[in-house]
Amino acid sequence: MSAPAPSPLAIVDAEPLPRQEEVLSETALAFVAALHRRFTPRRDELLARRAERRAEIARTSTLDFLPETAAIRADDSWQVAPAPPALEDRRVEITGPTDRKMTINALNSGAKVWLADFEDASAPTWENVVTGQLSLIDAYTRSIDFTDERTGKTYALRPDEELATVVMRPRGWHLDERHLTDADGTPVPGALVDFGLYFFHNAKRLLELGKGPYFYLPKTESHLEARLWNDVFVFAQDYLGIPQGTVRATVLIETITAAYEMEEILYELRDHASGLNAGRWDYLFSIVKNFRDGGPRFVLPDRNAVTMTAPFMRAYTELLVRTCHKRGAHAIGGMAAFIPSRRDQEVNKVAFEKVKADKDREANDGFDGSWVAHPDLVPIAMESFDRVLGDRPNQKDRLREDVDVKAEDLIAIDSLDARPTYAGLVNAVQVGIRYIEAWLRGLGAVAIFNLMEDAATAEISRSQIWQWINAGVVLDNGERVTAELARKVAAEELADIRAEVGEEAFAAGNWQQAHDLLLKVALDEDYADFLTLPAYEQLKG
Numbered sequence: 001m002s003a004p005a006p007s008p009l010a011i012v013d014a015e016p017l018p019r020q021e022e023v024l025s026e027t028a029l030a031f032v033a034a035l036h037r038r039f040t041p042r043r044d045e046l047l048a049r050r051a052e053r054r055a056e057i058a059r060t061s062t063l064d065f066l067p068e069t070a071a072i073r074a075d076d077s078w079q080v081a082p083a084p085p086a087l088e089d090r091r092v093e094i095t096g097p098t099d100r101k102m103t104i105n106a107l108n109s110g111a112k113v114w115l116a117d118f119e120d121a122s123a124p125t126w127e128n129v130v131t132g133q134l135s136l137i138d139a140y141t142r143s144i145d146f147t148d149e150r151t152g153k154t155y156a157l158r159p160d161e162e163l164a165t166v167v168m169r170p171r172g173w174h175l176d177e178r179h180l181t182d183a184d185g186t187p188v189p190g191a192l193v194d195f196g197l198y199f200f201h202n203a204k205r206l207l208e209l210g211k212g213p214y215f216y217l218p219k220t221e222s223h224l225e226a227r228l229w230n231d232v233f234v235f236a237q238d239y240l241g242i243p244q245g246t247v248r249a250t251v252l253i254e255t256i257t258a259a260y261e262m263e264e265i266l267y268e269l270r271d272h273a274s275g276l277n278a279g280r281w282d283y284l285f286s287i288v289k290n291f292r293d294g295g296p297r298f299v300l301p302d303r304n305a306v307t308m309t310a311p312f313m314r315a316y317t318e319l320l321v322r323t324c325h326k327r328g329a330h331a332i333g334g335m336a337a338f339i340p341s342r343r344d345q346e347v348n349k350v351a352f353e354k355v356k357a358d359k360d361r362e363a364n365d366g367f368d369g370s371w372v373a374h375p376d377l378v379p380i381a382m383e384s385f386d387r388v389l390g391d392r393p394n395q396k397d398r399l400r401e402d403v404d405v406k407a408e409d410l411i412a413i414d415s416l417d418a419r420p421t422y423a424g425l426v427n428a429v430q431v432g433i434r435y436i437e438a439w440l441r442g443l444g445a446v447a448i449f450n451l452m453e454d455a456a457t458a459e460i461s462r463s464q465i466w467q468w469i470n471a472g473v474v475l476d477n478g479e480r481v482t483a484e485l486a487r488k489v490a491a492e493e494l495a496d497i498r499a500e501v502g503e504e505a506f507a508a509g510n511w512q513q514a515h516d517l518l519l520k521v522a523l524d525e526d527y528a529d530f531l532t533l534p535a536y537e538q539l540k541g
């Protein structure tokens with residue numbers, strides 16, 4: 001291992017936390033500092049490149065596969081590294097934040113993989129950042145337990161062989177960690193903080209357990225960003241003295257630009273690549289964000305009307321399966337976000353049927369696995385994939401050579417019959433306010449109207465309001481979407497929430513703040529790239 005760096009990082013504006021010294025040790029911070037010095041300048045260049053590419057999309061209203069990387073796509077000889085045994089079977093993956101209760105429940109859920117989330121399902125308070133790392137350290141040493149103070153129920157881990165394999169998701173490249181800065185006062189990218197602390201403390205221990213440091217990479221917009229991650233992995237493995245190729249990464253194809261670079265992304269990460277995932281909500285957000293000024297043909301209807309059977313979504317998922325299997329990688333399907341109701345079995349019956357149909361479709365299309373947001377959905381998804389896979393760990397041998405997706409197919413938004421509705425506008429406002437309020441309290445995964453909402457669903461809600469206003473959309477009731485209409489709907493929702501929760505709870509919450517922030521990011525002429533950037537400025541802790 002390299003000697004610790006001479007210039008340590010500073011912890012700023014953060015209340016000391018119990019056991020934080022176990023996570024923020026001198027040697028761990030030296031490693032994060034080394035990552036920061038070496039890779040943050042390139043991160044900054046790539047963020048600038050995103051802005052340039054977005055400006056080009058605004059000018060042309062189109063995207064295409066890259067001519068400069070055509071040789072990579074045409075070369076049939078390369079494959080990603082073989083999957084390690086712990087990632088060979090990924091038929092059901094559960095997602096969620098890394099608080100202690102969720103950590104135990106997710107590991108015990110019966111899913112093959114747990115996406116341990118420091119990104120969209122976690123509001124990045126300093127407490128969540130640090131204690132989330134502690135949860136994972138304690139899980140690997142089997143020193144984790146949890147007692148619910150309200151119910152008295154206790155939670156403990158099942159035997160090792162019954163636990164899900166952890167695939168950890170750090171924050172995206174665009175987010176900084178304000179509580180960790182270098183000698184110049186520059187914050188360290190949240191991605192390097194989350195990755196660095198997890199890798200430093202757990203990589204060797206995971207190898208001893210027969211697994212490894214596995215990662216989901218969010219919000220990737222190009223193969224050059226994947227190349228940066230690959231260089232981070234190479235450096236990190238050398239730093240700890242573990243074999244190259246120990247790290248495995250699954251990339252979320254959740255931006256429209258990345259959809260045109262799937263093969264190139266796998267190529268850049270080929271020694272460390274495990275697969276690609278169809279992150280459907282962020283993908284829709286990315287389409288709206290990039291083509292928000294492209295006119296009526298790029299207007300998306302209500303988010304819940306954009307099913308995975310929409311032609312442009314079918315093109316996206318089928319291209320993903322074909323690309324992955326051509327290169328020997330896993331193709332992982334999208335989220336079943338339903339949260340079962342303890343009170344309404346009829347709601348559950350209808351929702352379970354929809355989840356089953358969704359997972360059946362993914363399994364039949366060739367996906368090797370899929371996501372759920374709740375342990376009760378694990379058996380439903382498992383049954384869908386068991387029926388297709390049987391005893392096989394995956395179906396990477398299904399090459400889907402019948403799939404032929406053209407560049408224009410991925411952005412054929414106007415192939416949808418559905419149109420925006422007044423109910424859709426109301427739902428976007430409801431989800432936006434309710435999610436942002438919880439996020440400002442430090443909660444990143446929030447059950448709203450029996451769906452697990454995270455930052456991605458809030459992003460699409462506020463982006464659709466912005467798009468509908470700027471495109472002059474007329475709703476099904478004949479009303480044109482304007483800033484005034486959005487304000488009216490938001491005021492009505494705020495009044496409904498006040499009546500629903502009561503004066504005391506309303507006053508104790510962040511409801512007005514959430515209302516104001518939603519309207520800011522939905523109505524400002526200068527569109528914020530990510531809701532979480534202005535929200536982070538208001539996040540306490």
